Amino acid sequence: xxxxxxxxxxxxxxxxxxxxxxxxxxxxxxxxxxxxxxxxxxxxxxxxxxxxxxxxxxxxxxxxxxxxxxxxxxxxxxxxxxxxxxxxxxxxxxxxxxxxxxxxxxxxxxxxxxxxxxxxxxxxxxxxxxxxxxxxxxxxxxxxxxxxxxxxxxxxxxxxxxxxxxxxxxxxxxxxxxxxxxxxxxxxxxxxxxxxxxxxxxxxxxxxxxxxxxxxxxxxxxxxxxxxxxxxxxxxxxxxxxxxxxxxxxxxxxxxxxxxxxxxxxxxxxxxxxxxxxxxxxxxxxxxxxxxxxxxxxxxxxxxxxxxxxxxxxxxxxxxxxxxxxxxxxxxxxxxxxxxxxxxxxxxxxxxxxxxxxxxxxxxxxxxxxxxxxxxxxxxxxxxxxxxxxxxxxxxxxxxxxxxxxxxxxxxxxxxxxxxxxxxxxxxxxxxxxxxxxxxxxxxxxxxxx
Numbered sequence: 001x002x003x004x005x006x007x008x009x010x011x012x013x014x015x016x017x018x019x020x021x022x023x024x025x026x027x028x029x030x031x032x033x034x035x036x037x038x039x040x041x042x043x044x045x046x047x048x049x050x051x052x053x054x055x056x057x058x059x060x061x062x063x064x065x066x067x068x069x070x071x072x073x074x075x076x077x078x079x080x081x082x083x084x085x086x087x088x089x090x091x092x093x094x095x096x097x098x099x100x101x102x103x104x105x106x107x108x109x110x111x112x113x114x115x116x117x118x119x120x121x122x123x124x125x126x127x128x129x130x131x132x133x134x135x136x137x138x139x140x141x142x143x144x145x146x147x148x149x150x151x152x153x154x155x156x157x158x159x160x161x162x163x164x165x166x167x168x169x170x171x172x173x174x175x176x177x178x179x180x181x182x183x184x185x186x187x188x189x190x191x192x193x194x195x196x197x198x199x200x201x202x203x204x205x206x207x208x209x210x211x212x213x214x215x216x217x218x219x220x221x222x223x224x225x226x227x228x229x230x231x232x233x234x235x236x237x238x239x240x241x242x243x244x245x246x247x248x249x250x251x252x253x254x255x256x257x258x259x260x261x262x263x264x265x266x267x268x269x270x271x272x273x274x275x276x277x278x279x280x281x282x283x284x285x286x287x288x289x290x291x292x293x294x295x296x297x298x299x300x301x302x303x304x305x306x307x308x309x310x311x312x313x314x315x316x317x318x319x320x321x322x323x324x325x326x327x328x329x330x331x332x333x334x335x336x337x338x339x340x341x342x343x344x345x346x347x348x349x350x351x352x353x354x355x356x357x358x359x360x361x362x363x364x365x366x367x368x369x370x371x372x373x374x375x376x377x378x379x380x381x382x383x384x385x386x387x388x389x390x391x392x393x394x395x396x397x398x399x400x401x402x403x404x405x406x407x408x409x410x411x412x413x414x415x416x417x418x419x420x421x422x423x424x425x426x427x428x429x430x431x432x433x434x435x436x437x438x439x440x441x442x443x444x445x446x447x448x449x450x
Contacts (some may be wrong), residue, residue, distance in 0.1 A: 184205075191218075264301065331351065382407070
């Protein structure tokens with residue numbers, strides 16, 4: 001960093017996110033909620049800071065996070081992605097050769113940055129249909145003057161999110177190599193068994209200045225195995241808890257909230273869908289309650305409204321009608337009308353529990369079981385996890401729904417108190433980050449005045 005930049009008072013922050021790429025970037029309300037909370041807290045701590053967010057959609061970023069500055073994610077992806085110098089050629093190479101070239105690219109980028117940038121400029125001068133060069137330059141311009149790198153709330157360090165994990169690790173490595181303090185806040189960790197991700201994580205994550213975990217089951221054990229300095233690690237809960245806790249209603253709702261996640265990583269099949277639907281139909285006929293859809297994801301590959309329609313087809317087509325919520329606040333408000341939420345989406349559970357509403361969480365995969373068991377540990381009660389591969393699924397699910405419905409009033413206040421505790425822990429971690437950067441800037445100011 002140039003001496004003049006070290007001596008400025010203004011704070012410059014780069015924020016990376018859990019959001020998907022391209023058109024799907026702002027299609028998961030849980031991911032948006034985590035980002036909104038993270039940006040709001042950073043803005044509260046540093047009202048005059050320049051907070052740059054890696055994004056593909058500047059307009060959407062402005063809508064959800066006013067005041068945040070868009071930073072082209074495509075520029076970051078090319079710079080740290082490992083294929084900057086060979087482009088799409090790597091797709092046609094044997095994996096061993098492609099891996100070797102990615103490793104060489106990484107060495108050049110970290111040890112000979114000027115040469116790497118020169119070679120990349122030559123490649124883009126020959127072919128750059130999407131004007132990626134300007135995006136790379138924009139990314140590097142901010143990185144060269146950044147005071148802090150923040151990996152915002154995410155649940156990506158799992159076997160189902162390999163590409164995201166590697167990209168995030170490469171970005172963290174870039175920041176750490178440039179001596180930019182890096183923190184990871186509100187992170188989901190595991191289940192993880194991918195050898196390459198584990199190897200890279202062991203090399204990079206021990207140098208992260210602060211890591212807060214949202215509470216996935218066995219995440220602290222995985223953190224230790226990855227070589228984390230556990231003095232820098234604390235469990236604070238999910239960032240999105242704050243939005244839902246703030247919106248909690250003054251009195252309990254009366255409806256039954258429904259979500260089901262049909263996606264490759266959730267491992268829910270059509271036969272299971274039918275069993276769940278039958279249990280819900282019996283419950284509704286006995287208790288005469290309103291069903292409310294509470295979709296979280298609106299991706300092509302994880303379309304909650306479509307999954308809910310399939311689940312309720314034939315017995316409550318009105319509840320299964322097309323539902324589109326544009327903001328996290330809208331689905332949180334819908335959930336506030338519920339007495340109980342049955343959900344296969346992690347943030348469907350977060351938004352309910354944080355308001356004091358019990359949850360029956362549906363899991364068919366190891367990843368989702370770990371997420372939901374983590375929530376159960378964080379909140380203490382009010383979160384019943386039903387494994388969808390159980391041979392007696394209908395009975396187990398019916399019992400969980402009945403018991404959770406009956407306990408709703410009893411668990412309401414304890415759940416809200418657990419949410420309040422997690423919000424405080426999470427906010428404390430942000431203040432620790434501020435104190436760390438403030439101390440660093442003070443030392444720089446002293447050096448500049450000597």
